[in-house]
Amino acid sequence: MRTRCLWRAADGRCSNCKAKRIRLDVLKLPDYERCEPERDYEECEFFIEKPVPRS
Amino acid sequence: MKDVLEGLRSKDMEEASASLYELEGLLRRSRVGAEAIGPLCELLSHGRDEERARAIWCLGKLGQNKIGDPRAIPAVLDFADDPSAENRENSAWAMGELAGAGVGDDASLSALIDMLDDLDDHVKAMASWSLGRYAQKLGKSDARCIERLEIMKGSSSSYLRKSAEFALELIEQGPSEGI
Numbered sequence: 001m002r003t004r005c006l007w008r009a010a011d012g013r014c015s016n017c018k019a020k021r022i023r024l025d026v027l028k029l030p031d032y033e034r035c036e037p038e039r040d041y042e043e044c045e046f047f048i049e050k051p052v053p054r055s
Numbered sequence: 056m057k058d059v060l061e062g063l064r065s066k067d068m069e070e071a072s073a074s075l076y077e078l079e080g081l082l083r084r085s086r087v088g089a090e091a092i093g094p095l096c097e098l099l100s101h102g103r104d105e106e107r108a109r110a111i112w113c114l115g116k117l118g119q120n121k122i123g124d125p126r127a128i129p130a131v132l133d134f135a136d137d138p139s140a141e142n143r144e145n146s147a148w149a150m151g152e153l154a155g156a157g158v159g160d161d162a163s164l165s166a167l168i169d170m171l172d173d174l175d176d177h178v179k180a181m182a183s184w185s186l187g188r189y190a191q192k193l194g195k196s197d198a199r200c201i202e203r204l205e206i207m208k209g210s211s212s213s214y215l216r217k218s219a220e221f222a223l224e225l226i227e228q229g230p231s232e233g234i
Contacts, residue, residue: 022218
């Protein structure tokens with residue numbers, strides 16, 4: 001289960017430059033800049049689990 | 056800005072790394088121009104692996120911001136057969152971005168074609184994307200890549216398949232007007 005992606009910004013945008021290119025050009029996603037965890041995480045080739053900060 | 060660029064030239068890698076961090080932020084906001092290319096190329100020649108990998112990303116980001124310079128190509132090309140798959144993927148991505156800024160040559164085209172045989176799917180897919188960009192933005196293509204892309208189109212991975220379809224479509228279309 002993918003829960004938190006390193007590249008997802010607080011406003012929901014993807015901050016991975018390479019992923020955005022693939023999402024726009026190759027996968028032709030209309031809202032390629034935005035990422036919805038429930039919809040996109042499982043399929044995304046660029047997903048990287050966000051590290052949990054050490055307490 | 057001047058401090059950041061001078062910092063990239065520092066032999067003290069901690070200082071160079073801090074300057075690189077500043078530069079990455081400026082690049083994300085499109086606040087840097089061609090003046091960064093020289094210092095980045097210098098950093099690539101003397102930096103540690105970590106700084107060199109980040110410098111490649113910066114050259115790609117400059118290309119994405121439509122700032123291209125032929126000096127960036129040999130620097131990026133050096134990473135095309137790097138042991139790290141992420142660095143090879145970044146190299147392919149940077150070549151595709153630089154193509155959008157009108158920069159790319161036959162050597163880089165050849166390297167991208169070789170990357171279609173990479174063992175890593177991310178590298179292959181990014182090389183496909185860049186080859187599409189080379190055809191679209193630079194009018195550069197090669198029969199060798201069409202053959203490989205046709206094979207990739209039959210891949211069981213939809214990611215690879217779609218990447219190959221993207222490249223083949225742009226190769227067939229040829230260069231875009233006004234680019």
